[in-house]
Amino acid sequence: MNPKVVVRKFDAVIVGAGGAGLRAAIQLSESGFKTAVLTKVFPTRSHTVAAQGGVAASLGNSEEDHWHWHMYDTVKGSDWLGDQDAIEFMCRKANECVIELEHYGMPFDRTDNGRIYQRPFGGHMSNFGEKPVRRSCAAADRTGHAMLHAMYQRNVKANTQFFVEWMALDLIRDAEGEVLGVTAMEMETGEIHAFHAKATIFATGGSGRIYYSSTNAFINTGDGLGMAARAGIPLEDMEFWQFHPTGVAGAGVLITEGVRGEGGILRNSQGERFMERYAPNAKDLASRDVVSRAMVTEINEGRGCGPNKDYVLLDITHLPPETIMKRLPGIHEIAVQFAGVDALKEPIPVVPTCHYQMGGIPTNFHGQVVVPGKRSQNEIVPGFYAAGECACASVHGANRLGTNSLLDLLVFGKSAGETAVEELKRSPKAHKELPADAFERALERLDRLETQKDGASVHETRLAMQRTMQKHAGVFRFNGLLKEGVERILEVQRDVQRTGIKDKSKVFNTARIEALELDNLIEVAVATMVSAEARKESRGAHVRDDAPDTPEHPNGRDDNNWLKHSLWYKEGNRLDYKSVTLRPLTVETIALKKRAY
């Protein structure tokens, strides 16, 4: 064993303290298991805090609703790539999970009769796709903030043990493939510790920082995905990235879809409400991929706004000022801060902006990580769980509906926690022994960084990656650009392998942290580009020029050849595929059909 590494033993270690990690932690702490929660930032600084519009649940507080309708919308939104067992599970659990949050103290807005306030959101409809329904449970436009704080507070009550400003470095996995914890660095001291655990839960969030323009926080660097990929675990459906229709032009800061839920309208340079042409039924509340493509088409055809005709306008000037200040106060603030406009009087310039990773670490709906093996395409990796944006259950398939991300992290954070508790109850008292090479992967990366001579700049290399992703794997994808993109991103990967830092301090070395984060980002970027180049159809958020809308392949979707999940393996940079679960748990399969809004 390496003397530099301090080993600590826990029943469970959770990596990440955003929504999914905190929800899993409640389950474990309240069950009395010794649990460590590792987080790069103080828990309430996790990116769940930035979610705005709401969390989906068919509570039916304002009009009739049903989990089965929610399930239908989610399957349709996923363009049938979502696994229907996991989707049924999530939609059925939604009410229970949202009510629990309310009991934790979350300050939801209220209806006149004192129930949780619900607003319409893109793609959420009543009666199997008929008309928009109020399903998004909201706390003004600060739902993520209210939720994250309420869950942190519940963890304070449950005495959860947090390791704040600790960065997980690599998975510890033995020769049998069992996961036995993680190596991690205490940021303040630079010390390396191992967290030896019977259950390891990844809740590390997304990695939107692979793109140049992103709504994501600086910390969203795909650490869980990088660690999993280096430990031989494939990444699922990484070609599917959500571009949120309304990022503030230039700044990338998110403007919630709740703005359109409250009546906001998208307009082009002619003042036209163009969504009427693209989605006659749902209009501005069509699914996000549909709206983003419509916006880019408007811009490409010369109907963009501004001196460079490179954005469209989000207009809420027709809404009563009281509604805006009551339901969308944060948006008003963001528009002033980042667009320099008073949204009461002027429309907000917006562009589609990278927002959410539909793919991730493959799991089942119990939160257990699964990989193809000899017996099945979904063999459980013992001791390893994942939930939230870093995981792929898969409930979002090729396109996520707004408000389903907060629901995903609640339902699967809880379910991963519950499954881990059940497994821990059955597990032997003693920890399985750590393999001799337990810390090797992490220490090699650190040593390489310490000794690198004439290294590539972390800042420049990261920029090269972000520009490559933006140009080659954007809202619309082109065969030629994707092919070239694969070569370009592999070049960037070679630079990442030789990054150097000048700062060698042990104390809170943020240069080292950023270099380690880039190791994770590049795995995600390569997985994305390679998976996207290979998928020769259009589906959900992945739309390519050589797979157009034809009578034979509506919307360019090719179910005969591509109704399957991609699995990207770091080793050999190779792809594999597995079938989509079309059979739900109790209801009938939602049959394949052309997607229209």
Added chain:
Amino acid sequence: MTTRTLQFKIYRYDPDADRKPYMQDIEVEVDSTDRKLLDAMVKLKARDDSLAFRRSCREGVCGSDALNINGRNGLACLTDLSSFPDGKPIVLRPLPGLPVVRDLIVDMTQFFKQYHSIKPYLVNNDPPPERERLQSPEDREELNGLYECILCACCSTSCPSFWWNPDKFVGPAGLLAAYRFIADTRDQATNERLDNLEDPYRLFRCHTIMNCVDVCPKGLNPTQAIGKIKDLMVKRAI
């Protein structure tokens, strides 16, 4: 594209290398796409990777990048570069009153200890109902101006009472959180919460200097919340 050179004076201290703190003079060129102080700081870090500061969401909701900017606490991501006059260096220091870990990063242990000391979670001992607990829109409105706190610590670290007694005075952020639960019709622990604050230091060190209100990047008013707690104490006594 128009560019502009910004001069900075930045507090630097790396306990691993420096015997004592010093002010670093450094400049950086920004262009019209750089709107906020944080944008300039990211460019500074690209020049000198040893500059250490916290940042995450870059939109004023995570509370990571609180600093002392030209003598006043604020968030780097919400501070407009256009607010700085030409020709005068921008002075950046860590938040005052807390131990410095490195450069612009402070040790926030004491701040969070005080936040935790007010039992920042809903207390309701009735068995949870099957559905949500009901709350009228008017009762819910009582929480506005309280629940939005992002725990950035701008307020507490601008408060002289907190500087003198960080271990005894809860400070504006913690007291705002205390009142957030007192004001919640679903919470049943008002008496215990008031007991917990009835002490010469924990609540009553607030002398309504109102620095907290002045610097809060979310426009919240801890002084008003503290006043309401004091009122409840008086009402309870008579």
